[in-house]
Amino acid sequence: MAFTNVCLWTLLAFMLTWTVFYVTNRGKKATQLADAVVEEREDGATDVIIVGAGVGGSALAYALAKDGRRVHVIERDLREPERIMGEFMQPGGRLMLSKLGLEDCLEGIDAQKATGMTVYKDGKEAVASFPVDNNNFPFDPSARSFHNGRFVQRLRQKASSLPNVRLEEGTVKSLIEEKGVIKGVTYKNSAGEETTALAPLTVVCDGCYSNLRRSLNDNNAEVLSYQVGFISKNCQLEEPEKLKLIMSKPSFTMLYQISSTDVRCVFEVLPNNIPSISNGEMATFVKNTIAPQVPLKLRKIFLKGIDEGEHIKAMPTKKMTATLSEKKGVILLGDAFNMRHPAIASGMMVLLSDILILRRLLQPLSNLGNAQKISQVIKSFYDIRKPMSATVNTLGNAFSQVLVASTDEAKEAMRQGCYDYLSSGGFRTSGMMALLGGMNPRPISLIYHLCAITLSSIGHLLSPFPSPLRIWHSLRLFGLAMKMLVPHLKAEGVSQMLFPVNAAAYSKSYMAATAL
Numbered sequence: 001m002a003f004t005n006v007c008l009w010t011l012l013a014f015m016l017t018w019t020v021f022y023v024t025n026r027g028k029k030a031t032q033l034a035d036a037v038v039e040e041r042e043d044g045a046t047d048v049i050i051v052g053a054g055v056g057g058s059a060l061a062y063a064l065a066k067d068g069r070r071v072h073v074i075e076r077d078l079r080e081p082e083r084i085m086g087e088f089m090q091p092g093g094r095l096m097l098s099k100l101g102l103e104d105c106l107e108g109i110d111a112q113k114a115t116g117m118t119v120y121k122d123g124k125e126a127v128a129s130f131p132v133d134n135n136n137f138p139f140d141p142s143a144r145s146f147h148n149g150r151f152v153q154r155l156r157q158k159a160s161s162l163p164n165v166r167l168e169e170g171t172v173k174s175l176i177e178e179k180g181v182i183k184g185v186t187y188k189n190s191a192g193e194e195t196t197a198l199a200p201l202t203v204v205c206d207g208c209y210s211n212l213r214r215s216l217n218d219n220n221a222e223v224l225s226y227q228v229g230f231i232s233k234n235c236q237l238e239e240p241e242k243l244k245l246i247m248s249k250p251s252f253t254m255l256y257q258i259s260s261t262d263v264r265c266v267f268e269v270l271p272n273n274i275p276s277i278s279n280g281e282m283a284t285f286v287k288n289t290i291a292p293q294v295p296l297k298l299r300k301i302f303l304k305g306i307d308e309g310e311h312i313k314a315m316p317t318k319k320m321t322a323t324l325s326e327k328k329g330v331i332l333l334g335d336a337f338n339m340r341h342p343a344i345a346s347g348m349m350v351l352l353s354d355i356l357i358l359r360r361l362l363q364p365l366s367n368l369g370n371a372q373k374i375s376q377v378i379k380s381f382y383d384i385r386k387p388m389s390a391t392v393n394t395l396g397n398a399f400s401q402v403l404v405a406s407t408d409e410a411k412e413a414m415r416q417g418c419y420d421y422l423s424s425g426g427f428r429t430s431g432m433m434a435l436l437g438g439m440n441p442r443p444i445s446l447i448y449h450l451c452a453i454t455l456s457s458i459g460h461l462l463s464p465f466p467s468p469l470r471i472w473h474s475l476r477l478f479g480l481a482m483k484m485l486v487p488h489l490k491a492e493g494v495s496q497m498l499f500p501v502n503a504a505a506y507s508k509s510y511m512a513a514t515a516l
């Protein structure tokens with residue numbers, strides 16, 4: 001007893017000493033920072049240069065200009081983009097848009113309401129809806145799907161309608177750097193002249209093919225697969241409010257309404273086996289391999305686009321963990337900063353959440369020329385974004401792996417388990433849909449549901465009785481699940497992800513009903 005008491009008191013004393021040391025040290029650091037001689041730059045009329053006016057660059061330009069910053073956005077091509085990415089805005093993303101005052105950019109573009117999805121596997125189907133009674137989500141629980149280019153144009157118009165935003169067509173060639181501080185960019189303007197722009201802060205938001213990232217960090221994107229898509233025009237899906245997810249082979253196929261008359265058809269192919277689009281092999285692959293797996297009631301619409309010779313496009317799907325740059329005076333954002341598999345269509349949501357966080361952190365700074373303070377902002381930004389970004393990144397990467405068909409019994413059991421879980425209704429379905437919709441960005445909930453899927457898949461595999469072979473497959477399935485989850489957790493930072501206070505703070509600040 002006496003020994004236990006001594007141990008407890010020693011531990012308490014240690015913790016008290018550590019706390020006092022930590023608090024004092026933090027105080028000292030803060031004072032040092034305030035006293036530090038910081039370089040205040042006066043670079044003329046611009047506060048922020050933004051490279052790229054895609055989803056992120058345009059939204060950020062609007063947010064910062066609303067706070068009074070003078071923003072110069074340089075975009076390579078101001079025509080309406082035609083892409084097969086960024087066509088589905090999750091409910092969580094719509095909440096972020098509304099907090100940024102940009103919700104009206106989803107209006108006037110014939111965007112379609114989506115309330116969930118219908119999942120198809122081996123002749124069976126199940127409906128999974130976004131939960132309508134989620135007390136933690138203070139917004140309309142529905143998504144919107146649309147032509148990405150129309151949405152981007154609305155964002156650009158909205159940003160450039162502000163007098164303190166200058167949106168210019170030009171291609172940024174390089175960043176101007178002096179002693180580790182980014183001072184601006186060199187770019188080719190629409191007249192073809194090489195010129196420069198200077199500002200105390202440069203935000204690089206040049207998308208998934210970013211050229212500028214290389215001069216800021218050595219982060220490399222990993223190509224996971226390709227998404228191949230085309231549009232079937234002048235048609236409407238049965239129950240158009242539900243995205244159709246088909247668990248096909250080699251991986252998933254999706255159909256969703258992107259306007260009142262256009263249906264996006266998209267499927268995934270693995271990197272080592274991509275039929276050529278230009279010589280017609282892809283169209284044949286669609287007809288002979290993918291179409292027969294599309295349920296009969298959807299097949300006519302699926303084939304319509306191919307039969308009418310609609311353009312087929314392929315996009316690499318990539319993943320890249322977020323890494324901070326050592327350089328000062330610069331922020332990387334959007335796909336140039338962080339990417340996850342797009343199976344759960346959430347890249348824009350993470351990006352808009354990032355913009356909200358950055359905007360809030362930058363608001364107290366009267367002058368963006370204090371490179372040291374900007375560095376502090378970036379470090380805080382990196383931590384605050386974790387609940388949303390880590391949940392979405394881990395879910396996207398794990399979900400995409402589960403959706404790949406396999407002849408391996410353990411992998412297939414996991415895939416079946418995922419279908420069963422999503423189609424079971426009740427708490428399991430609503431929990432997963434809240435995660436997929438960005439309505440509950442809590443890593444701990446994600447881990448809970450991923451573990452539950454694993455355990456129910458194992459239960460399924462062992463039934464009706466646990467033979468030695470079934471036990472062996474179950475153990476392998478468990479190993480696979482760990483292999484799927486652990487690297488993602490490690491990449492996102494276990495402690496940052498699992499510390500529940502971070503998620504609670506994020507929800508309180510960024511998911512609350514109140515405007516920012």
Ligand SMILES: Cc1cc2nc3c(=O)[nH]c(=O)nc-3n(C[C@H](O)[C@H](O)[C@H](O)COP(=O)(O)OP(=O)(O)OC[C@H]3O[C@@H](n4cnc5c(N)ncnc54)[C@H](O)[C@@H]3O)c2cc1C
Nearest residue numbers: 052054055056076085086087088172207334335345347348
């Ligand atoms: C196949 C696929 C499907 C996806 N589907 C979805 C989805 O349904 N929902 C979702 O939320 N997310 C989805 N995503 C992710 C989402 O599209 C991205 O996260 C989002 O578009 C990133 O926005 P961004 O502003 O970083 O980049 P972008 O929107 O790509 O914008 C980058 C801009 O920078 C410009 N630019 C590039 N280089 C230069 C330069 N040197 N100088 C000047 N300008 C330059 C480009 O022209 C472009 O306008 C998908 C991704 C993929 C790959």
